[in-house]
Amino acid sequence: MDEVVLRALIQHVGAQPGGFYGKHGKQYLLKYMHAYARAAKIEPWIVLIDMDHDADCPVPVRRNWMLRSGFHEPLPMLCFRIAIREVESWLLADRERIAQFLGVPAKIVPQNPEALHDPKHEIVTLAARSRLKRIKSEMIPRPESYRAVGPAYNSRLIQFVMDRKNGWRPEIAAQSSESLRRAIACLRRLAAL
DSSP states (O other): OHHHHHHHHHHHTTOOOOOOOOTTOHHHHHHHHHHHHHHTTTSOEEEEEEOTTSOSOHHHHHHHHHHHTTOOSOOTTEEEEEESSOTHHHHHTSHHHHHHHHTSOGGGSOSOGGGOSOHHHHHHHHHHTOSOHHHHHHHSOOGGGTOSSOTTHHHHHHHHHHOTTTSOOHHHHTTSOHHHHHHHHHHHHHHTO
16 A cells, blocks of 8 residues: 555656565564665665554654664655554545545544544544445455455555546645655655756
8 A cells, every 4th residue: 555655646746656665564664774775875765654653753753763774864865754643644634535435425534634543444434434335345344354454445545546537636635644745745855856
């Protein structure tokens, strides 16, 4: 999911995404952060993580990651961004479109997605209230599965992000998500290099 959202954001700022690395979770990214930071001395790089419940504020998380990677100075070609709590909060920030996609009234979509304890769970909860049978069957976990999301949760949200006509609008979502607004600003800066 993070990769698809990041690709959409890179295209949104008028740039073309390159290769994607680190699709093995946060600990993998942390292990190789020093290499990404070194590579950012030569060409633009972006690293995106979900804050989850690692901290209450992204600033110390970012500082800690950079220090653990051995870099103390800002790196102009490295855009290290943190989605508060999860990248799903960025999708929820486009309230009108996510409501339309999930088949629920926009008024029940939270107005401040970055304040949510668990944005992924919020999307599943909204899907449970959907008037669309397909959304319910694909995004809500089956009781016997003991999973947090339904069988097509990711593929449905990827469809939402990639739909240029009726899908996710980063510029609208950024109005309700400070971490997304900062990510877009950082990407615009990289795209201008």
